Amino acid sequence: MLMTQYQRADAAALDELVRRISPKLLRYFSASRSIRHEAEDVLQECWVRIHRSRHTYRSSEPVMPWIYGIARHTSLDAYRKRKRLESHEVQMDTLPELTGESASSIPAPLERLEALIADLPASQREVIVMLKVMGMSLEEVARATSATIGAVKQKAHRAYRTLRLALSKDDNAR
Amino acid sequence: MPGNRHEDEFDRELEGWAAARPDAQVSPETRIRIHNKLSASLVPVNPIPSVKSLTLILFLVFAVCAGSLITIGDKAGFRLMTGRQMLIMAAVLVAGGVIFSFSLACRMVPGSRPGFPMALALMFWGAGMIGGIALLFPWRNSTAFVSEGWPCAVTELSIALAAAALFWVLAQRGALFPDADLGAALVGLSSALALLVLQFRCMFQNVLHLFVWHVLTAAVLIGTGALAARFYRGRRIH
Numbered sequence: 001m002l003m004t005q006y007q008r009a010d011a012a013a014l015d016e017l018v019r020r021i022s023p024k025l026l027r028y029f030s031a032s033r034s035i036r037h038e039a040e041d042v043l044q045e046c047w048v049r050i051h052r053s054r055h056t057y058r059s060s061e062p063v064m065p066w067i068y069g070i071a072r073h074t075s076l077d078a079y080r081k082r083k084r085l086e087s088h089e090v091q092m093d094t095l096p097e098l099t100g101e102s103a104s105s106i107p108a109p110l111e112r113l114e115a116l117i118a119d120l121p122a123s124q125r126e127v128i129v130m131l132k133v134m135g136m137s138l139e140e141v142a143r144a145t146s147a148t149i150g151a152v153k154q155k156a157h158r159a160y161r162t163l164r165l166a167l168s169k170d171d172n173a174r
Numbered sequence: 175m176p177g178n179r180h181e182d183e184f185d186r187e188l189e190g191w192a193a194a195r196p197d198a199q200v201s202p203e204t205r206i207r208i209h210n211k212l213s214a215s216l217v218p219v220n221p222i223p224s225v226k227s228l229t230l231i232l233f234l235v236f237a238v239c240a241g242s243l244i245t246i247g248d249k250a251g252f253r254l255m256t257g258r259q260m261l262i263m264a265a266v267l268v269a270g271g272v273i274f275s276f277s278l279a280c281r282m283v284p285g286s287r288p289g290f291p292m293a294l295a296l297m298f299w300g301a302g303m304i305g306g307i308a309l310l311f312p313w314r315n316s317t318a319f320v321s322e323g324w325p326c327a328v329t330e331l332s333i334a335l336a337a338a339a340l341f342w343v344l345a346q347r348g349a350l351f352p353d354a355d356l357g358a359a360l361v362g363l364s365s366a367l368a369l370l371v372l373q374f375r376c377m378f379q380n381v382l383h384l385f386v387w388h389v390l391t392a393a394v395l396i397g398t399g400a401l402a403a404r405f406y407r408g409r410r411i412h
Contacts, residue, residue: 009218018208027198040204044211051212053349055219056283069284073351077407110191117191132192143285146355151291164184 004059018047024064024134025071031129035078046074065143068136072126072144079122116166117159124159127152222348225286228279229272235344236271236367239337243371250377259310263373266302270366273299277359278341282348292355296362296396300389303369307384314380322378323387329375330368330391337364338399357403358396365392 002020005013025046029039049070057066117125123145130141142149223231252260273295280288316322341360350356369392376388 007219007221009216011213011216014212014216015209018205018212022200022205022208023198026200027195030198031195040201043200043204044208047208047212049349051215053284056222056349058221058224058283060224061285066283066285069286070349070351073284110187110194113187113191128188132188133195143287146280146284146286146288148288148291160184160188163188164181167184167187 001059003054003057003063007054007057021067022047025067028068028071028129028134029075029078031133032075032079032125035075035082038078038082042074042078045078046071049074062140062143064136065140068130068134068140068144069146075126076122112170113163113167116163120159120162124155124162127155128159131156222283225276225279225283228282228348229276232275232278232341232344232363233271235340236275236363237268239340240271240367240370243333243367244374247371248375248377251374251379254377254379255374259379260374262306262310264370266299266306267366267370267373269302270299271363271370274359274363274366277355278345278363279348281356281359282345282350284349284351292358296358299362299366300393303389304385307381307389311379311381311384313382316378316380316383319382319386323383326372326376326378326383326387327391330365330372330388331395333368333371334361334364334392334395337367352403352407354400354404357399357401360403361396361399365395368392 002013002017006017022043026039026043029042029046030036035042050067053070057063117128120128126145127141130136130144131138136144138149138152141147142152145152147155222228255263277288277292277295280286338361341363345360369388372388376383378384378387
Protein backbone atom coordinates (compact mmCIF):
# COMPACT_ATOMS: atom_id res chain seq x y z
CA MET A 1 0.00 0.00 0.00
CA LEU A 2 2.72 2.45 1.05
CA MET A 3 4.80 1.46 -1.96
CA THR A 4 1.87 2.11 -4.30
CA GLN A 5 1.40 5.56 -2.74
CA TYR A 6 5.13 6.18 -3.06
CA GLN A 7 4.88 5.29 -6.76
CA ARG A 8 2.16 7.96 -6.99
CA ALA A 9 4.64 10.50 -5.57
CA ASP A 10 3.13 10.69 -2.09
CA ALA A 11 5.81 12.34 0.08
CA ALA A 12 4.19 11.13 3.33
CA ALA A 13 4.34 7.53 2.08
CA LEU A 14 8.01 7.99 1.23
CA ASP A 15 8.70 9.35 4.71
CA GLU A 16 6.87 6.43 6.34
CA LEU A 17 8.72 3.90 4.19
CA VAL A 18 12.09 5.43 5.04
CA ARG A 19 11.13 5.39 8.75
CA ARG A 20 9.95 1.76 8.70
CA ILE A 21 12.44 0.10 6.36
CA SER A 22 15.70 1.95 7.09
CA PRO A 23 16.35 0.20 10.45
CA LYS A 24 15.95 -3.19 8.74
CA LEU A 25 18.28 -2.18 5.93
CA LEU A 26 20.81 -0.76 8.35
CA ARG A 27 20.74 -4.03 10.30
CA TYR A 28 21.31 -5.89 7.04
CA PHE A 29 24.26 -3.70 6.02
CA SER A 30 25.71 -3.78 9.53
CA ALA A 31 25.80 -7.58 9.40
CA SER A 32 28.54 -7.37 6.79
CA ARG A 33 31.83 -6.94 8.57
CA SER A 34 33.63 -5.10 5.79
CA ILE A 35 31.01 -2.37 5.23
CA ARG A 36 29.71 -2.06 8.80
CA HIS A 37 31.55 1.16 9.53
CA GLU A 38 30.02 2.82 6.44
CA ALA A 39 26.55 1.27 6.77
CA GLU A 40 24.76 4.63 6.90
CA ASP A 41 26.41 5.72 3.63
CA VAL A 42 25.44 2.41 2.04
CA LEU A 43 21.91 2.89 3.36
CA GLN A 44 21.66 6.26 1.59
CA GLU A 45 22.98 4.78 -1.64
CA CYS A 46 20.47 1.95 -1.31
CA TRP A 47 17.58 4.40 -0.97
CA VAL A 48 18.74 6.23 -4.09
CA ARG A 49 18.65 2.89 -5.96
CA ILE A 50 15.24 2.01 -4.51
CA HIS A 51 14.00 5.40 -5.65
CA ARG A 52 15.35 4.94 -9.18
CA SER A 53 13.85 1.43 -9.37
CA ARG A 54 10.50 2.15 -7.71
CA HIS A 55 8.61 1.64 -10.98
CA THR A 56 9.71 -2.02 -10.98
CA TYR A 57 7.72 -2.80 -7.84
CA ARG A 58 4.33 -4.43 -8.46
CA SER A 59 1.69 -4.30 -5.76
CA SER A 60 0.85 -7.98 -6.29
CA GLU A 61 4.37 -8.99 -5.21
CA PRO A 62 5.86 -9.01 -1.69
CA VAL A 63 7.74 -5.79 -0.95
CA MET A 64 10.61 -6.98 1.26
CA PRO A 65 12.24 -9.37 -1.25
CA TRP A 66 12.06 -6.51 -3.77
CA ILE A 67 13.76 -4.16 -1.28
CA TYR A 68 16.41 -6.73 -0.32
CA GLY A 69 16.96 -7.57 -3.98
CA ILE A 70 18.16 -3.98 -4.43
CA ALA A 71 19.89 -3.81 -1.03
CA ARG A 72 21.86 -6.92 -1.86
CA HIS A 73 23.35 -5.35 -4.99
CA THR A 74 24.11 -2.14 -3.09
CA SER A 75 25.84 -4.16 -0.40
CA LEU A 76 27.84 -6.21 -2.92
CA ASP A 77 28.97 -3.08 -4.75
CA ALA A 78 29.97 -1.41 -1.47
CA TYR A 79 31.83 -4.57 -0.43
CA ARG A 80 33.75 -4.74 -3.71
CA LYS A 81 34.54 -1.04 -3.59
CA ARG A 82 35.77 -1.48 0.00
CA LYS A 83 37.93 -4.47 -0.99
CA ARG A 84 39.45 -2.48 -3.83
CA LEU A 85 40.19 0.46 -1.58
CA GLU A 86 41.64 -1.87 1.06
CA SER A 87 44.01 -3.43 -1.45
CA HIS A 88 45.23 0.03 -2.52
CA GLU A 89 45.59 1.17 1.07
CA VAL A 90 47.41 -2.00 2.13
CA GLN A 91 49.89 -1.39 -0.65
CA MET A 92 50.56 2.06 0.82
CA ASP A 93 50.78 0.50 4.28
CA THR A 94 48.30 2.91 5.83
CA LEU A 95 45.22 0.76 6.33
CA PRO A 96 43.97 0.47 9.90
CA GLU A 97 42.93 -3.06 10.90
CA LEU A 98 39.28 -3.18 9.87
CA THR A 99 38.53 -6.49 11.53
CA GLY A 100 39.13 -4.94 14.93
CA GLU A 101 36.04 -2.80 14.56
CA SER A 102 33.69 -5.72 14.72
CA ALA A 103 35.01 -7.04 17.99
CA SER A 104 33.42 -4.26 20.02
CA SER A 105 29.87 -5.07 18.92
CA ILE A 106 30.00 -8.87 19.23
CA PRO A 107 30.31 -10.74 22.53
CA ALA A 108 33.72 -12.38 22.87
CA PRO A 109 32.51 -16.04 22.65
CA LEU A 110 30.87 -15.29 19.31
CA GLU A 111 33.85 -13.54 17.77
CA ARG A 112 35.20 -16.84 16.47
CA LEU A 113 31.92 -17.58 14.69
CA GLU A 114 31.79 -14.00 13.41
CA ALA A 115 35.27 -14.42 11.90
CA LEU A 116 34.34 -17.74 10.31
CA ILE A 117 31.16 -16.28 8.80
CA ALA A 118 33.19 -13.35 7.42
CA ASP A 119 35.45 -15.88 5.68
CA LEU A 120 32.56 -17.67 3.93
CA PRO A 121 32.10 -17.07 0.19
CA ALA A 122 29.97 -13.94 -0.36
CA SER A 123 27.01 -15.90 -1.78
CA GLN A 124 26.87 -18.20 1.28
CA ARG A 125 27.39 -15.34 3.73
CA GLU A 126 24.52 -13.32 2.31
CA VAL A 127 22.19 -16.32 2.59
CA ILE A 128 23.17 -16.83 6.24
CA VAL A 129 22.65 -13.12 6.99
CA MET A 130 19.24 -13.05 5.30
CA LEU A 131 18.04 -16.25 6.95
CA LYS A 132 19.44 -15.74 10.44
CA VAL A 133 19.90 -12.02 10.99
CA MET A 134 17.00 -10.73 8.91
CA GLY A 135 14.73 -13.69 9.70
CA MET A 136 13.65 -14.08 6.09
CA SER A 137 12.02 -17.24 4.77
CA LEU A 138 13.66 -19.44 2.11
CA GLU A 139 11.17 -18.12 -0.43
CA GLU A 140 12.03 -14.49 0.42
CA VAL A 141 15.77 -15.15 0.25
CA ALA A 142 15.32 -16.92 -3.09
CA ARG A 143 13.46 -13.92 -4.49
CA ALA A 144 15.92 -11.39 -3.06
CA THR A 145 18.93 -13.24 -4.45
CA SER A 146 17.29 -14.15 -7.79
CA ALA A 147 17.93 -17.81 -7.05
CA THR A 148 15.80 -20.91 -6.71
CA ILE A 149 14.77 -22.17 -3.26
CA GLY A 150 16.90 -25.26 -3.91
CA ALA A 151 19.96 -23.11 -4.57
CA VAL A 152 19.36 -21.14 -1.35
CA LYS A 153 19.02 -24.37 0.65
CA GLN A 154 22.22 -25.69 -0.89
CA LYS A 155 24.18 -22.51 -0.07
CA ALA A 156 22.88 -22.50 3.51
CA HIS A 157 23.71 -26.19 3.91
CA ARG A 158 27.25 -25.67 2.60
CA ALA A 159 27.76 -22.68 4.88
CA TYR A 160 26.53 -24.59 7.96
CA ARG A 161 28.76 -27.53 7.10
CA THR A 162 31.81 -25.28 6.67
CA LEU A 163 31.10 -23.48 9.94
CA ARG A 164 30.46 -26.70 11.90
CA LEU A 165 33.65 -28.26 10.58
CA ALA A 166 35.73 -25.18 11.41
CA LEU A 167 34.25 -24.89 14.91
CA SER A 168 34.82 -28.60 15.57
CA LYS A 169 38.44 -28.29 14.42
CA ASP A 170 38.90 -25.39 16.82
CA ASP A 171 37.32 -27.41 19.65
CA ASN A 172 39.60 -30.37 18.97
CA ALA A 173 42.68 -28.16 18.83
CA ARG A 174 42.03 -26.88 22.36
CA MET B 175 27.46 -35.35 9.94
CA PRO B 176 30.54 -33.17 9.42
CA GLY B 177 32.71 -32.64 12.46
CA ASN B 178 31.69 -33.71 15.96
CA ARG B 179 30.10 -30.50 17.17
CA HIS B 180 26.57 -31.14 18.33
CA GLU B 181 23.97 -29.68 16.01
CA ASP B 182 21.97 -28.04 18.82
CA GLU B 183 25.09 -26.38 20.18
CA PHE B 184 25.92 -25.04 16.73
CA ASP B 185 22.35 -23.78 16.21
CA ARG B 186 22.43 -21.99 19.57
CA GLU B 187 25.73 -20.37 18.71
CA LEU B 188 24.42 -19.23 15.32
CA GLU B 189 21.19 -17.87 16.84
CA GLY B 190 23.32 -16.07 19.44
CA TRP B 191 25.44 -14.54 16.70
CA ALA B 192 22.34 -13.38 14.81
CA ALA B 193 20.78 -11.91 17.97
CA ALA B 194 24.00 -10.09 18.85
CA ARG B 195 23.89 -7.92 15.73
CA PRO B 196 24.42 -4.29 16.68
CA ASP B 197 21.27 -2.26 17.21
CA ALA B 198 20.28 -0.68 13.93
CA GLN B 199 19.10 2.81 14.83
CA VAL B 200 19.04 5.25 11.96
CA SER B 201 19.98 8.74 13.03
CA PRO B 202 17.30 11.41 12.42
CA GLU B 203 19.84 13.37 10.33
CA THR B 204 20.33 10.40 8.00
CA ARG B 205 16.58 9.91 7.65
CA ILE B 206 16.06 13.57 6.83
CA ARG B 207 18.96 13.50 4.37
CA ILE B 208 17.46 10.46 2.59
CA HIS B 209 14.01 12.01 2.54
CA ASN B 210 15.28 15.33 1.15
CA LYS B 211 17.40 13.62 -1.48
CA LEU B 212 14.52 11.49 -2.74
CA SER B 213 11.67 13.96 -2.46
CA ALA B 214 13.54 16.34 -4.78
CA SER B 215 12.86 13.92 -7.64
CA LEU B 216 9.57 12.48 -6.43
CA VAL B 217 7.29 12.18 -9.44
CA PRO B 218 4.57 9.62 -10.20
CA VAL B 219 5.78 6.50 -11.99
CA ASN B 220 3.93 3.77 -13.87
CA PRO B 221 4.61 0.28 -12.51
CA ILE B 222 6.44 -2.00 -14.88
CA PRO B 223 4.44 -4.86 -16.49
CA SER B 224 4.59 -8.26 -14.76
CA VAL B 225 7.46 -10.68 -15.45
CA LYS B 226 5.06 -12.73 -17.61
CA SER B 227 4.17 -9.68 -19.72
CA LEU B 228 7.82 -8.65 -19.98
CA THR B 229 8.70 -12.17 -21.11
CA LEU B 230 5.99 -12.00 -23.74
CA ILE B 231 7.16 -8.57 -24.97
CA LEU B 232 10.79 -9.73 -25.24
CA PHE B 233 9.75 -12.93 -26.98
CA LEU B 234 7.54 -11.05 -29.44
CA VAL B 235 10.48 -8.80 -30.33
CA PHE B 236 12.61 -11.93 -30.71
CA ALA B 237 9.99 -13.55 -33.00
CA VAL B 238 9.39 -10.44 -35.11
CA CYS B 239 13.13 -9.79 -35.60
CA ALA B 240 13.82 -13.45 -36.44
CA GLY B 241 10.86 -13.62 -38.82
CA SER B 242 11.84 -10.38 -40.58
CA LEU B 243 15.50 -11.36 -40.96
CA ILE B 244 14.61 -14.82 -42.25
CA THR B 245 12.13 -13.31 -44.73
CA ILE B 246 14.48 -10.69 -46.17
CA GLY B 247 17.62 -12.85 -46.22
CA ASP B 248 18.90 -15.84 -48.17
CA LYS B 249 16.76 -18.94 -47.60
CA ALA B 250 19.22 -21.70 -48.51
CA GLY B 251 18.44 -23.55 -45.28
CA PHE B 252 14.81 -24.00 -46.31
CA ARG B 253 15.90 -25.77 -49.47
CA LEU B 254 18.57 -27.92 -47.82
CA MET B 255 16.83 -29.02 -44.59
CA THR B 256 14.14 -31.67 -44.36
CA GLY B 257 10.84 -30.85 -42.69
CA ARG B 258 11.92 -32.76 -39.57
CA GLN B 259 15.24 -30.90 -39.34
CA MET B 260 13.50 -27.54 -39.76
CA LEU B 261 10.83 -28.31 -37.18
CA ILE B 262 13.16 -29.63 -34.48
CA MET B 263 15.84 -26.96 -34.93
CA ALA B 264 13.22 -24.20 -34.95
CA ALA B 265 11.65 -25.68 -31.80
CA VAL B 266 15.01 -25.82 -29.96
CA LEU B 267 15.94 -22.27 -31.00
CA VAL B 268 12.50 -20.85 -30.18
CA ALA B 269 12.72 -22.62 -26.79
CA GLY B 270 16.01 -20.73 -26.29
CA GLY B 271 14.14 -17.52 -27.11
CA VAL B 272 11.50 -18.30 -24.45
CA ILE B 273 14.04 -19.35 -21.80
CA PHE B 274 16.27 -16.30 -22.24
CA SER B 275 13.31 -13.90 -22.55
CA PHE B 276 12.07 -15.17 -19.18
CA SER B 277 15.57 -15.00 -17.63
CA LEU B 278 16.06 -11.44 -18.84
CA ALA B 279 12.58 -10.39 -17.69
CA CYS B 280 13.30 -11.81 -14.21
CA ARG B 281 16.50 -9.80 -14.04
CA MET B 282 14.63 -6.60 -14.89
CA VAL B 283 12.50 -6.88 -11.75
CA PRO B 284 14.26 -7.16 -8.37
CA GLY B 285 12.81 -9.78 -6.05
CA SER B 286 11.31 -11.89 -8.83
CA ARG B 287 11.59 -15.65 -8.80
CA PRO B 288 13.78 -16.97 -11.64
CA GLY B 289 12.38 -20.52 -11.58
CA PHE B 290 15.62 -22.09 -12.78
CA PRO B 291 19.33 -21.25 -12.45
CA MET B 292 20.96 -19.66 -15.50
CA ALA B 293 23.68 -22.35 -15.60
CA LEU B 294 21.01 -25.06 -15.83
CA ALA B 295 19.15 -23.20 -18.57
CA LEU B 296 22.34 -22.85 -20.60
CA MET B 297 23.21 -26.49 -20.05
CA PHE B 298 19.81 -27.81 -21.18
CA TRP B 299 19.57 -25.49 -24.15
CA GLY B 300 23.16 -26.29 -25.16
CA ALA B 301 22.45 -30.01 -24.85
CA GLY B 302 19.31 -29.57 -26.98
CA MET B 303 21.27 -27.75 -29.67
CA ILE B 304 24.17 -30.19 -29.72
CA GLY B 305 21.91 -33.25 -29.54
CA GLY B 306 19.60 -31.93 -32.25
CA ILE B 307 22.45 -31.16 -34.63
CA ALA B 308 24.30 -34.43 -33.95
CA LEU B 309 21.20 -36.56 -34.51
CA LEU B 310 19.58 -34.68 -37.38
CA PHE B 311 22.39 -33.59 -39.68
CA PRO B 312 24.96 -35.56 -41.68
CA TRP B 313 28.66 -35.74 -40.74
CA ARG B 314 30.34 -34.46 -43.86
CA ASN B 315 33.93 -33.35 -44.32
CA SER B 316 34.66 -30.29 -46.37
CA THR B 317 37.96 -29.20 -47.89
CA ALA B 318 36.94 -25.56 -47.45
CA PHE B 319 35.90 -25.79 -43.78
CA VAL B 320 37.28 -22.39 -42.75
CA SER B 321 36.41 -20.41 -45.86
CA GLU B 322 32.85 -21.79 -45.75
CA GLY B 323 32.53 -21.21 -42.04
CA TRP B 324 33.84 -17.79 -41.12
CA PRO B 325 31.15 -15.83 -43.03
CA CYS B 326 28.55 -17.66 -40.90
CA ALA B 327 30.38 -16.68 -37.69
CA VAL B 328 30.60 -13.05 -38.84
CA THR B 329 26.89 -12.98 -39.75
CA GLU B 330 26.00 -14.53 -36.40
CA LEU B 331 28.17 -12.00 -34.56
CA SER B 332 26.62 -9.05 -36.44
CA ILE B 333 23.03 -10.17 -35.83
CA ALA B 334 23.73 -11.03 -32.19
CA LEU B 335 25.42 -7.68 -31.47
CA ALA B 336 22.59 -5.68 -33.07
CA ALA B 337 20.00 -7.77 -31.24
CA ALA B 338 21.88 -7.42 -27.92
CA ALA B 339 21.81 -3.62 -28.33
CA LEU B 340 18.06 -3.74 -29.01
CA PHE B 341 17.30 -6.03 -26.04
CA TRP B 342 19.55 -3.90 -23.81
CA VAL B 343 17.48 -0.83 -24.69
CA LEU B 344 14.26 -2.74 -23.94
CA ALA B 345 15.68 -4.10 -20.69
CA GLN B 346 16.42 -0.55 -19.50
CA ARG B 347 12.72 -0.31 -18.61
CA GLY B 348 13.56 -2.48 -15.59
CA ALA B 349 16.09 -2.08 -12.79
CA LEU B 350 19.26 -3.68 -14.08
CA PHE B 351 22.11 -4.71 -11.82
CA PRO B 352 24.76 -6.05 -14.18
CA ASP B 353 26.15 -9.45 -13.29
CA ALA B 354 27.20 -12.59 -15.16
CA ASP B 355 23.64 -13.96 -15.28
CA LEU B 356 22.25 -10.76 -16.78
CA GLY B 357 25.01 -10.76 -19.42
CA ALA B 358 24.35 -14.43 -20.22
CA ALA B 359 20.57 -13.88 -20.46
CA LEU B 360 20.91 -10.84 -22.72
CA VAL B 361 23.50 -12.35 -25.05
CA GLY B 362 21.79 -15.77 -24.87
CA LEU B 363 18.58 -14.23 -26.22
CA SER B 364 20.47 -12.36 -28.94
CA SER B 365 22.47 -15.46 -29.88
CA ALA B 366 19.34 -17.63 -30.06
CA LEU B 367 17.90 -15.07 -32.48
CA ALA B 368 21.09 -15.03 -34.57
CA LEU B 369 21.26 -18.85 -34.62
CA LEU B 370 17.62 -19.11 -35.71
CA VAL B 371 18.17 -16.71 -38.62
CA LEU B 372 21.43 -18.39 -39.58
CA GLN B 373 19.92 -21.87 -39.49
CA PHE B 374 17.55 -20.94 -42.32
CA ARG B 375 20.18 -19.01 -44.27
CA CYS B 376 23.12 -21.38 -44.16
CA MET B 377 23.95 -23.56 -47.11
CA PHE B 378 26.35 -25.85 -45.18
CA GLN B 379 23.98 -28.00 -43.15
CA ASN B 380 26.45 -30.52 -41.75
CA VAL B 381 27.36 -31.36 -38.16
CA LEU B 382 30.91 -30.03 -38.05
CA HIS B 383 30.03 -26.72 -39.67
CA LEU B 384 26.98 -26.19 -37.42
CA PHE B 385 28.91 -27.14 -34.28
CA VAL B 386 31.95 -24.96 -34.89
CA TRP B 387 30.66 -21.93 -36.78
CA HIS B 388 27.18 -21.68 -35.30
CA VAL B 389 27.02 -23.25 -31.82
CA LEU B 390 30.61 -22.60 -30.73
CA THR B 391 30.36 -18.97 -31.85
CA ALA B 392 27.17 -18.62 -29.77
CA ALA B 393 28.87 -20.22 -26.76
CA VAL B 394 31.81 -17.80 -27.05
CA LEU B 395 29.39 -14.87 -27.39
CA ILE B 396 27.40 -15.89 -24.30
CA GLY B 397 30.57 -16.42 -22.27
CA THR B 398 31.88 -13.04 -23.39
CA GLY B 399 28.53 -11.43 -22.51
CA ALA B 400 28.65 -12.87 -19.00
CA LEU B 401 32.25 -11.73 -18.49
CA ALA B 402 31.55 -8.27 -19.98
CA ALA B 403 28.62 -7.73 -17.58
CA ARG B 404 30.84 -8.66 -14.62
CA PHE B 405 33.59 -6.37 -15.86
CA TYR B 406 31.11 -3.54 -16.47
CA ARG B 407 29.88 -3.83 -12.91
CA GLY B 408 33.43 -3.84 -11.61
CA ARG B 409 34.20 -0.64 -13.57
CA ARG B 410 30.97 1.01 -12.44
CA ILE B 411 31.76 0.64 -8.74
CA HIS B 412 35.41 1.65 -9.09
